[in-house]
Amino acid sequence: xxxxxxxxxxxxxxxxxxxxxxxxxxxxxxxxxxxxxxxxxxxxxxxxxxxxxxxxxxxxxxxxxxxxxxxxxxxxxxx
Numbered sequence: 001x002x003x004x005x006x007x008x009x010x011x012x013x014x015x016x017x018x019x020x021x022x023x024x025x026x027x028x029x030x031x032x033x034x035x036x037x038x039x040x041x042x043x044x045x046x047x048x049x050x051x052x053x054x055x056x057x058x059x060x061x062x063x064x065x066x067x068x069x070x071x072x073x074x075x076x077x078x079x
Contacts, residue, residue: 012039041076044069048078 016035028034044058051057059069073079 040072041078044072044076044078048073 012035043062047058047061048055051061055066055069055073059066062069064072070079
């Protein structure tokens with residue numbers, strides 16, 4: 001895979017493959033929730049920085065209501 005073909009989906013796939021390799025046969029559970037939490041917090045951080053902490057602009061950019069965004073920001077201790 002070259003740098004030009006690197007997409008977010010490719011990056012996630014690569015990291016999940018690495019995650020399973022590091023498990024080395026150990027069991028895991030709740031992977032869906034784990035992945036969402038690992039992606040959602042940095043997503044919110046980067047978006048909030050991009051919009052200079054403006055929650056209305058961030059909510060619009062993310063396609064969320066402002067209330068939902070605020071709840072998520074609180075969940076991750078970002079407000």
